[in-house]
Amino acid sequence: MRGVGLLACLVLLVVGADAGSFLSGSLRWRYLEGGETGPVLVRVETVTYWSRDFSPFVGSAPDGKLAVGDAVKLSAQNTVLLDYGDGETTFINGTVVDVHTTGVIPWVGVHSVHIKEYASRARAETLREVFEGDGDVRDAAGKTFVIDYTPWTLSLTGCCRYKDQSNDPGLKFMVQGTVNTAKADASPDPRTLPEVPLVSMSPMHTSFTVASPLPSQSPAAPVSGVVQWSWCPSVIWTAPSWGSGAYAPSIDSLTGVVTWPSAIDTTGTYHLCVHISANPRDAAQGVFTQSDFRVLVQPSDTIAPSLVLTPHGVPGAFSMLSPFWISAHIGFANSFEIGAVANSSDSSLAVVSGFRGTGSTLSFLQGNGTLTATLSVSPQLGYEGWMALCFSVEFQGLSNVSSMGCINMNVTQDAAPVISASAAQFQVSSLGFRLREGQQLEALINGFKPAEEDNVTVVLRSDIEGAQSFSPVSIGNNASSLFVYIPPRADSGRTNSVCFAARGGGGPPPRPG
Numbered sequence: 001m002r003g004v005g006l007l008a009c010l011v012l013l014v015v016g017a018d019a020g021s022f023l024s025g026s027l028r029w030r031y032l033e034g035g036e037t038g039p040v041l042v043r044v045e046t047v048t049y050w051s052r053d054f055s056p057f058v059g060s061a062p063d064g065k066l067a068v069g070d071a072v073k074l075s076a077q078n079t080v081l082l083d084y085g086d087g088e089t090t091f092i093n094g095t096v097v098d099v100h101t102t103g104v105i106p107w108v109g110v111h112s113v114h115i116k117e118y119a120s121r122a123r124a125e126t127l128r129e130v131f132e133g134d135g136d137v138r139d140a141a142g143k144t145f146v147i148d149y150t151p152w153t154l155s156l157t158g159c160c161r162y163k164d165q166s167n168d169p170g171l172k173f174m175v176q177g178t179v180n181t182a183k184a185d186a187s188p189d190p191r192t193l194p195e196v197p198l199v200s201m202s203p204m205h206t207s208f209t210v211a212s213p214l215p216s217q218s219p220a221a222p223v224s225g226v227v228q229w230s231w232c233p234s235v236i237w238t239a240p241s242w243g244s245g246a247y248a249p250s251i252d253s254l255t256g257v258v259t260w261p262s263a264i265d266t267t268g269t270y271h272l273c274v275h276i277s278a279n280p281r282d283a284a285q286g287v288f289t290q291s292d293f294r295v296l297v298q299p300s301d302t303i304a305p306s307l308v309l310t311p312h313g314v315p316g317a318f319s320m321l322s323p324f325w326i327s328a329h330i331g332f333a334n335s336f337e338i339g340a341v342a343n344s345s346d347s348s349l350a351v352v353s354g355f356r357g358t359g360s361t362l363s364f365l366q367g368n369g370t371l372t373a374t375l376s377v378s379p380q381l382g383y384e385g386w387m388a389l390c391f392s393v394e395f396q397g398l399s400n401v402s403s404m405g406c407i408n409m410n411v412t413q414d415a416a417p418v419i420s421a422s423a424a425q426f427q428v429s430s431l432g433f434r435l436r437e438g439q440q441l442e443a444l445i446n447g448f449k450p451a452e453e454d455n456v457t458v459v460l461r462s463d464i465e466g467a468q469s470f471s472p473v474s475i476g477n478n479a480s481s482l483f484v485y486i487p488p489r490a491d492s493g494r495t496n497s498v499c500f501a502a503r504g505g506g507g508p509p510p511r512p513g
Contacts (some may be wrong), residue, residue: 020162023049024194026291027177030186044114049194052106080158102350102396121181124150151178151286177289188212188276190291197401201300206260212276215385219325219408229256232273307402308339325408340393342369354390417502446480447502461499
C-alpha cells in the first residue's frame with residue numbers, strides 16, 4: 001500500500017532586525033460615556049512613527065511603500081501590542097496619517113483608535129476615613145471618608161529602537177498611561193515631532209517644549225500646575241548623560257521645557273521618554289500618559305533654516321502657559337501658514353510635522369530660499385478642546401533641520417470666524433505685507449463665518465505707530481474693515497506686527513490674526 005504524506009511549507013519572512021524601525025510613540029484617551037457605577041466607555045488612541053523603509057510595510061504609494069490613508073497592522077520585530085490593564089490586549093491596526101520622505105530617515109506616522117469598555121471607572125476604589133474636610137462619602141454613623149482610586153494602566157509595547165541611538169539602541173519600547181474617569185475626562189495629549197532637532201553646544205538651539213495640553217483646559221486661560229512633566233521611570237528607559245552624569249537633559253515640571261546640555265559636545269541621536277500627569281479636578285489620582293521620541297543633536301557648526309509660525313510665535317516662543325491660540329471649528333477647514341527661510345536662495349525646503357489628526361492637508365509654495373506652507377485642519381466631532389501642533393523645516397535630503405516650533409489650537413463646536421487680510425500690491429503671505437518707508441498700506445481685513453445669519457465684527461486689537469485709520473467697509477457674516485498704515489522713518493528695515501480679531505455673534509472668543 002502506497003503511503004500518504006502531508007507536505008507543509010513554511011514561508012519565512014526575514015527582516016533586518018539589527019537596523020530597528022521604531023522612532024516615536026505616545027498614548028492618549030478620552031471619556032465617552034458611563035456613570036459612577038457600571039461600565040465606562042473610553043476612546044484610546046496611539047500615535048507611533050516607524051521607518052518607511054521597513055520591509056514588511058507595503059502600501060499603495062507608487063514605490064510600493066506606505067502612503068497616507070493606508071491601513072497597516074504594526075508587526076515589527078515583535079508585534080506591537082496595546083494592553084488595557086484588565087486582562088485584554090489588542091494588536092495595533094492603524095491608519096497612516098503622515099509620510100515623510102525628504103529627510104535622511106524616511107518615516108511614516110500611524111494613528112490607531114480603540115473604543116474600550118472598562119468594567120468600572122477605575123480599577124479599584126477604597127474608602128479612607130478623614131477627620132477634617134468634607135470628604136467624598138459620609139456613612140450612617142456620621143464618619144467621613146475620601147475615595148482612593150487605583151487607575152487602569154495602559155501599556156503600548158513593541159520592538160525595536162534604532163541601532164544608531166546612544167541610549168537603549170536596538171531595544172524594545174514601552175509607553176504607558178492610566179485611566180481614571182472618576183477624576184478626569186481625558187489624559188494629556190502629548191504632541192512632538194518623532195525626531196526633535198537640536199544643535200550641539202548652542203544654547204539658542206538646545207531647548208524645546210514637550211507640548212502636552214489637557215483637552216478640558218482652555219488655552220485662553222492656562223493654569224500652572226494643571227499638567228506636570230517629569231522623566232519616565234528608569235525601569236522602562238535609560239536617560240542619556242555625559243561626564244559620569246554631570247551633564248544630562250533636564251525638564252521643567254511646570255512648563256514641559258526640556259533643556260539639553262550645551263557645555264559639551266553631544267552630537268548624535270538619542271531618545272527621551274517624558275511622563276505627563278494631569279490634575280484636572282483638584283485631586284486626580286494616577287492620571288498620566290507618556291511620550292517617547294528621538295532627539296537629533298546636530299553638529300555645532302550646523303547651518304539650519306529658520307521656522308516661522310503665523311499668526312503667533314517663532315521657535316522657542318511657544319509655551320504651555322502662553323495665552324495665544326488659534327481657534328478651530330469642528331467640521332470646518334481651518335487654515336494657517338507655516339513659513340521657512342533658508343540661508344541661500346537655491347536651497348530646497350520642506351516642512352516636518354508631528355501628529356496633526358485626521359482630515360488635514362499640507363500644501364507648499366517655494367521660491368528664492370523661502371517656503372510658505374498652508375496647513376488645513378478639519379477636526380472631527382469628539383476632538384473638542386485644547387491641542388498642540390508641532391513643526392520644523394529642513395533642507396531636503398540633508399540632515400540640517402530647524403528648531404521645533406509648536407502652536408496651540410482650541411477646537412470648538414461653535415463656528416469660529418476666519419480672519420484674512422488682502423492688499424495685492426504689498427502682500428507676501430496671507431497675513432504678511434512688505435512695503436517701503438513712506439508707502440501707504442491699505443489692507444482689507446476680513447472676518448468670515450459660514451452661517452449667513454451670523455454677524456461678524458472685525459476689531460483692531462493692538463496699536464501701532466503709523467496707523468492712520470481703521471474703518472468698516474461691509475457687515476454681516478462676511479464683514480471687512482479697511483486698515484490704513486504708513487510706516488514711520490524710524491521703522492525702516494524692521495518687521496512690525498499689528499493684531500486684529502474677528503468675533504461672530506454668539507460665537508467663541510475672538511480669533512486673533
